[in-house]
Amino acid sequence: MDQELLLWVRGTGLQIATAVFVLGMSYRVLHLLLLGRKPSLAVARGSEWAGGLRTMWQRSFMLPSLSGRGLFTVIAGYVFHVGFLITLFFLSQHIDLFRAVFGFGWPALPRGVIDIAAVLAIGAMVALLVHRFIDPVKRLLSGFEDFLTWTLSFLPLLTGFMLLRNIGFEYLTLLTLHIASVELLMVVAPFTKLAHMFTTFMARWYNGAVNGFKGINA
Amino acid sequence: MSTSLQRGITTLLAQIDAPVATFFSTCVHCGLCAESCLFYTETQDPKYTPIHKLEPMRRLWQQEYTFWGKLLKKVGLSKPVTDEELAEWEPLVYDSCTLCGRCSLACPVGNDITYMVRKMREGMVASGHAPEGLKGATQRAIEQGSPMGVNLKTLKAQIKHAEKETGLTVPLDVEGADYMMVLSSAEVADYPEIISAVTRIFKQADVSWTLASDGFEGTNSGIQIGSSDLAADILGRIVHAAERLKVKYVISPECGHAYTALRWEGPNLIGRPYPFQVIHIIELLDELRSSERLKTDSVDETRMTFHDPCQMVRRGGVIEQPRNLLKQVAPNFVEMPDAGVQNWCCGGGGGVSANHRAERLRIKVFSRKKSQLEAVDAKLLVTSCSNCRTMLLDGLELNRMDVEVIGLTELIADHLTDNAEGKAS
Secondary structure, eight states: OHHHHHHHHHTHHHHHHHHHHHHHHHHHHHHHHHHOOOOOOSOOSSOHHHHHHHHHHHGGGOOOOOOHHHHHHHHHHHHHHHHHHHHHHHSHHHHHHHHHHHSOOOOOOOHHHHHHHHHHHHHHHHHHHHHHHHOHHHHHHOOHHHHHHHHHHHHHHHHHHHHHHTOSSOHHHHHHHHHHHHHHHHHHGGGSGGGHHHHHHHHHHHHHHHHHHTTOOO | OOHHHHHHHHHHHHHOOHHHHHHHHHOOOOOHHHHHOHHHHTTOOGGGOGGGGGHHHHHHHHHHHSHHHHHHHHTTOSOOOOHHHHHHHHIIIIITOOOOOHHHHHOTTOOOHHHHHHHHHHHHHHTTOSOHHHHHHHHHHHHHSSTTOOOHHHHHHHHHHHHHHHSSOOOBSOTTOSEEEOBOHHHHHTOTHHHHHHHHHHHHHTOOEEBOTTSOBOOOHHHHHTOHHHHHHHHHHHHHHHHHTTOSEEEEOSOHHHHIIIIIIHHHHHTSOOSSEEEEHHHHHHHHHHTTOSOBOOOOOSOEEEEOOTTTTTTTOOOHHHHHHHHHHOTTEEOOTTOGGGOOOOSOTTTGGGOGGGHHHHHHHTHHHHHHHHHHTOSEEEESOHHHHHHHHHHHHHTTOOOEEEEHHHHHHTTBOOOSSSOOO
16 A cells, blocks of 8 residues: 555656646746736836845845844845755765756755754744744734745745654655655645746846836846 | 725726736745845834835735635635725825835845835825825815915015026026926925025036926926826926927936936836926036036035935935035045935935824934934035925934035035136125
C-alpha cells in the first residue's frame, strides 16, 4: 500500500500537481496582465522599462532604516527565502530530479550547507509565525490564507529535513509525505498569495515603471 | 443596497486595473509598509498600516477577480462591503494618508500602495464618503475657482502690490508669452511675496512670461478628494488659458499636488496630450541657473535645511534642482536625515490640510518632522510647496521651535544680482 502510494505521488500525482501549477500560474499571470492599464498621455521624463527593470532587481536588496519589528521581518524574511531557495535548488537529489526531467543540471552544495540552510529556513519560518501572532500590525493584516500558505510552505521543508536526517518515520513514508507536501504546495500556490513568487516581479515592474516614467531613480 | 453605495462599488471596481490586481495578489501581509508611514510610526496604531487602509477595496478585488473569492461570494460566505464599513474607513483613507508615497518605496514585493489609495478615493467620493472639509474645498474650487475662495480680484490686488514693490510690470494675459505662471491658492492668499520674487527673477533672466486671469489657480482639490471628473474641470481652466494665450510652457507653482495634477495626471484627466509643456518653477529656476541667466551675488550664512515636498520630489522627480539652487546661495545648507526621496511628509498633503477632522492627528504626527529638524539644528527651513510651508509653520509654532520657514523661489530672489531695476527695497 505504502509503495503504491509512493508510486502514485511520484507518477500521476506529480504530473497533476505540475499541470495545475504551470497552467494555474500561467492563467493567474495572464489574467493580471490582460486587465491592462491605460498608458499615460503625459510627457515622459524617463524610461518606464528602465525604471521597471531597476525596481524588479533593486527591491530584492533593500535594508531600509527600520525599527525593531521591521528589521526582524526583513532579516527573518531573507533567511527564510534564501534558505528555502538553497535547499530547493542545491540539494543533489533535487538536481538529479531536474536532470532526469530536463536533461541538464548543475553542481550541488555539500550536505552540511543544505542542513544549515534548512534549519535556518525552518527556524525563520517558526519565528515569523510567532511574530504574526504577537505583532499588532501583522495580526491585523493576517487571515486564514496566511496560515494556510505558511503551513503549505513549511511542510516540504520539515519533511525534507526529516528525510535527510532520518527523523520520525521510515524512509519511504517520509519520501511519500515529502513529495505529497510539495505537490500540495504546487496545487495551491497559483490561487493564493504564494503566487507572489512570480507576481512580485510584475508588481515591482509596475511600481518602478511609474517612477521611471517620471525620471525618479528610486 | 443604497444607490450611493452601489455607485461607490461600481467606481471602485472600475479602478481595478492590472497594477492594482497585481498588487493585491502579491501582498504577503508582512506589515513593512507600516514602518514607512508617519501616521503609524508616530502613533504606533496598527490601523494606520498603509495596506490596511485599502481593506474594502481589497475585498472587492478578491470577490470579483479571484477564483476563491468568486466561489465564496456565490455560496454567500464572503463579507460584502457596506456603507458602514466605508464610513469607518473614511478617516483611514483621507485623514491618515497624505498620498506621500513613502510606503510605495518601502514595500518589498513592490506594491505601489499610494497608487491604490488614490484610486480608492475615487470610490469613496462616489459613495459619498469624503471628509466635509475636503468636500467644501472642492466645491469652492468648482464654484468660485479656488478652494480657499481666492478670486481674480484678490490676484489683481496682489499684482498691484507686487508691481509697487518691485517697480516692474507683472504681465497678465499676454498672448504669445513663452511661459504661463500658475499659482497656488495659498500663494495668492498667504504668500504673495512669490509674485514679486518671480517678477524680479524673470526680469533678470529675460523670461517671456504671463499670468492668466482665467487660469491662475493651480491647487487641485479634485485630485486630493479623488474625483477625476472634478479634477479635470479644475485643471481644464489652466489648459484653456494656456491654449488661449498660446504659451509654450505652463509653470507649476510651489505646490506639490498642483504639480502632480498639472504634470502627471493632467493629460490623462482631460483625455489628450497638452499642446504645451509643464515645468515646475524649481526646475525652471535651475535651468536658468545652469544657463547663467539667473545670477546671484550674495549668500545667506544661516544654517538652513530643505524640506522635500513629497509630490515634487518622491512622486515628482524634481530632486537635485532645489539642491543646486540652494548650493548657490546657502553655504551652510545641511540635509536632514532621510532627505530626498525618503523624506517624511509635512503631514498635511493629499487634502489633509483641508480636512479639519484630521487636524489633531496631523499635529501629532508632526513629531517626525520635529525630530528630523532637531537632528540638524537648522535656523531656517526652506521648502518649495506653499501647503507644506503652512503645515511646517503651524507645526513649528505649536512645538515652540525657533525655526523660520521660507519658499525657495523667494530665497533665490533675495540674492539676485542687482541689475539696477527690480531690486526689492
